[in-house]
Amino acid sequence: MPIYEFKCTKCGEEFEKICFSSGMEEAVPCPECKSKKTRKLMSAFAGGKSGCGSCASTSCAPS
Numbered sequence: 001m002p003i004y005e006f007k008c009t010k011c012g013e014e015f016e017k018i019c020f021s022s023g024m025e026e027a028v029p030c031p032e033c034k035s036k037k038t039r040k041l042m043s044a045f046a047g048g049k050s051g052c053g054s055c056a057s058t059s060c061a062p063s
Helices: none
Strands: 003-008 014-018 038-040
Touching: none
Parallel strands: none
Antiparallel strands: 003 014, 003 038
């Protein structure tokens, strides 16, 4: 199940939501102000950054 990041365009709150479908038909409500005016953000992982920054390795894959 993918976790998506969202931002509320009304109050600016950023939050994560586990979604069962990538084709989300319904608006995801903001947990802070309950507005349905939210947008999905580009994940930092999808930006192409290698490694997680917690060690010197550039990959978390087993060797």
